[in-house]
Each structure stands twice: as structure tokens, then as C-alpha cells.
Amino acid sequence: MIDFSRGRKVKFYYNDKVIEAYEGESVLAALYAIGYRVFSYSPDGERPRGAFCMIGKCSSCLSMVNGVPNTRICIEPVREGLRVYSQKGFPEVPKVEEVVEAETIVLKPDVLVIGGGPAGLQASLTLAEYGLKVVLVDEHFKLGGQLVKQTHRFFGAKKFYGGIRGFNIASKLSREVMDNENIEVFLRAYAYGIFKNGYVGVAVRGEKPLNLLVRPKAIVAGVGASEKMIMFENNDLPGVMGAGGAQTLMNEYGIKPGERALVIGAGNVGLIIAYQLLQAGVKVHGIAEIMPKIGGWFVHAAKVRRYGVKIYTRHTITKAIGRDRVEKAEIAMVDEHFQPIPGSEKVFDTDLVLLAVGLQPNYAFFSQAGAVMKYIPELGGLVPLRTKYLETSVENLYVAGDASGIEEATTAFIEGEIAALSIAIKLGAGNNKTIKKREELLDYLWNEYRKSPVVMRACQGKLKATVSEEEMEKIRRGELDGI
């Protein structure tokens, strides 16, 4: 599906050993490719931890990079001469003379877009079309969010890139964003909070660290989601990995994540990862799904079934087995209370346990901003309340994409565009046509796309998170809690 082109060869150091890597890789990917599986230890230094999310969200790969402790090496690009040390237990505080002073830059764009995934890219391009100046920040060293690892051709309407493979959509939109003179992009840039007078702090990492103080008229936060974890014995053993983590290895870097896999969760993510594993030549023992039915779309299930992958419904993982990495994994059938039934266990020889047990919206930015949040199980967790135009209870702070509740990339594009159009209208950059365009999009989103029975649950969740503009005014004035 993918043509990999390796970058220039570079050398860096890992625990003083010379490591050869290719430019464009993350430190973690380069280490994984040559056989490293342990990337950190539990705080007591006893239990080895492997790679898990590989998108800079979990803490499994915290390492010392050029003297800076607790650096996530999954989003740290390899560079010539980089010095990386693994950490065991709590790291030492770096010596003061090694610290590089960050330059502070104040920016006053029309809009700050946080997150360069489908929602953020679409929002940025739409805003730029209206002549608005956009600052786009993303904590990764490349744009695209999770689109970059989607190899299947997208479902849905052509207008929202239906029929194009995810990674191709990512490169198309990233290119358009980079070439757009109304959009200024900062990569490796982490928006850590919103402060007095509407300044957003953004820390830009790298050889020349920057402290951006961005004061926009409006913000679109398309900050995405993180993979969920479930409880079972040895769930921290290296080899237990988020499904997205394995996708990162295979589809972004062309690295085979293991030899024999067991997938947990038969939602779309679990079904798709199983198919991609087969394509990468990994044996897939099966997919365990705790519910009585396959959660994902039938077409994705059929794709793996016809290559012999079994789907064990009413089954869950009970333990991972192994010393320093996964060697075996045990699943068991569950009763109607989702408790494992003794005697029903099955053990597989496996070096990979891939968790596809759902995603959780990244809520930290909204919580810090003081947005009224609501816990909505159908959406994967805590999300900000918003109007149908996607404005939260913090005025001029908009939410779009998975951060607004877990759905599809297609809806992330649509939400990104709705948020952008709403901002254009509010800032006076739009006209009647803009309003009409937004109404058409809202109509398509709510009255067509979300009317599909397979997305009903998410649609119900989105309804619960959406309040009218009058209600939002009351919430802002404190007359209504909205929850």
C-alpha cells in the first residue's frame, strides 16, 4: 500500500552506543527497528515498559534527550549526534548550564489552530481561504495527526476525501497548509494553556526552543484523542501496545511490530489493525471482543475473516505472560456481567498484544481553559459542551474532531470546517454565502452522515454535548450548569 522512501542516514547515541537511523524517523522507531523493546521502567525501577501509544501521549518512552529528562522519544526526530539515555526510576534534574534559554515571541494571528490532524488541517485551510491569518501548532514533528497511518481508502463522500487513502490525504492537506501564506506552522509545539488576556502559551522544542505567546481572536482546538488502556495482569509488559502504536511502526516507518499478534477489541480500529498486520506479514491469532457482537463495520470484519482471522466475541484478555516482554497471552470467555468464566481460557503464543479498546478525547486544554465539561460515555469520556457551531463555553474557543467526542476522520474534517466558517462569520470575514455553506454542512452532518445507524451511538453522544446558543449564554453567565 505504501512506498517507503528512507531518508538520509544519520547516527545518534543511545546509552552511548552508536545507532544508525534514517532521517524522518522518531528515535523510538529507529530503536524498535533494530530490536529494542524496553524503553522505560516503572517508577520503582522494577518493571520494564515497552512502547505503547507512539504519538506522544503516554509515558512509556520517557528518556533523557540531550540532557533533557522525561522526553518522549516517540515524537523526537532522530538527528546526527543526538544523545539519548534510557531512564530508570525518577530522572535527575538537569544541570543548569546545559539549559538553553528559550526565546519568547509574541504572535497575534486571527486564529490559533491547535492540532494538525484532520480537524485542524481542514480548519486552517478554510480560515486561510477567508484571508484570516492562522497560526497552526502541533506537538509532533510532522503534520497529519493520525491520518498518516491510515492505509485504507476513506469511506464517505468525495468532498471529504472519500476514496483516498488516509496517508495520502495527510500529505495533500499538509502540503496545502505549508504552501499557504496565510498559515504559519509550528511543529514540535505544545500548547500548554490559556492565560491572562487570552494569551496561549506554546512551547516549541528543538535546538532553538521558543516560548510562543499567541494572542488570537479565536482558537480551534482539534487536539485529538488518546488510546484507552484496560486492566489485566501484566498489562504493562513490553509487547502490550496500543493498536495505533503498531500502526505508527508499520505504516509510518515500515517496521514490523512483531511476529504473532493478538488483537483486543473488534471495533473498527481493531479490525483494521488486524488487516494491516496481515499485510505486514504478521500472524494474527485472533481478535477478542468482550461484547456479543462485532462493534466495527461488517465490511472490515469480513476483510480479516476471509484471511482466517478468528473473532472471539464475548471474550476478553485475562493476562499477558512473559518475563521482560510478552511471550504468551490468555483470553477467556465472559459471562453476562463481563466476568471471565473459569475453564474457558485460551492461551496463545504471541509477542504482541494490541489494544483497540477505544479512544478518549484529550480534554486537558479545555479543562485548563475553564470550559464547562461533560462526561459522555458515547463520546469516549470528558468533552467540552459546545453549540452546534462548535464554540465552547469559553468564548471564541472552538472544538473539532475527536477532541469533541470520538467519531470518524470524515466528521473531523466537517467539524473543522464548521468551526472555521463560524469563526469567519464571527470575525466579519464571511458573507451570506458563508452562512449558507455552514448551514449546508450542518445539514449534511446531522441529517445525513450521522443518520447512518452504524454511527448512531456517537451521534447520540454528540447530541448530548451540544447545547443551543441561548443555553450556552446562560451557562456562561452561570445561570445553567449545562451538565
Added chain:
Amino acid sequence: MGFKETGIITYEELVEKQLIPPKERLEKGPIAIAECPEEIPCNICVNACPFHAIKMDKIYEIPRIDPEKCIGCGVCVPQCPGLAIFVIDLSKPDKAYITLPYEFLPAPKKGDKVTLLNRAGEPIGEGIIVKAWQYDKTWAVTIEVPKEKWFEVRSIWIQRK
């Protein structure tokens, strides 16, 4: 157990969803069958068909293939994001011809011997590739199979060292 429990759709379920063309039409010549029984929000096949043979009013509807308009060209086969469309040709006396999507290595080529797999991935015989072409890295592979296996065969492994 239905297809949402097993991941395998039966003939009866496809008939119930009106996804199997009439018998007479099947025997006449190649025609596409979309094994797409859920109302998912996708209409790629509608735009892919050069003969406007696939109908869908709302994006989440089940695709309806017009048996008169569809000529079984197979253009939709590698374009379907769900890899759910197959072209079946039952017009020849002893053999059936199935065009199916394929996204594995090695790349298929005419004359390759293949292991035929059913919807559960179980080997159910051997076939031969009579045609293979690709669209954006997904192959559409036409295989010759024993006629009675036309409904069972839904994927292949290529036998090549």
C-alpha cells in the same frame, strides 16, 4: 448467529438484504455483487461506476446495483473502501469467474495458481488467475474457479515461492 456475530455473511442474509442479483441475470454474464449489508456512510461505489448502475439516495443507504445497467466491468471492485464488491460471471459452462479485491504480496499475475479461500479463510480448492489489474495499489484479480464454488470463494493466497 448473524453476520455481526460471525463476520461472515450467508447467502440467505444477502438475499434478505436484496444484494444478490436475480438468477437469470447471474447466468447471463458478469455482474457486481456488493456484500455491503450495513447502512454505513459511504457512497464511493456510486461515483466509481461509469455506467451509473449503483444507486443510493442518502449516503448511508445500502448500495443498489441495477442488474440491467451493470456490465460487470469490475471498476468498482478495487475502489470500494470496504473491499466488499465482487464480480461474478456464471455465463461459461464449467467454470465460474470471480473478480475480487487483493492487497497483499506477492503481486498477482495472470497464470498464477492460487489457493481459494472461503469467507472464513478456509482453503477450499485451487484456482488460476486469468486477469489482474490495479487501481491505486489495490488489485482487481479475476480467478477461474470450479463453477459450484462461485458463492463460497471470497479470497485467495497466491502460491508462489
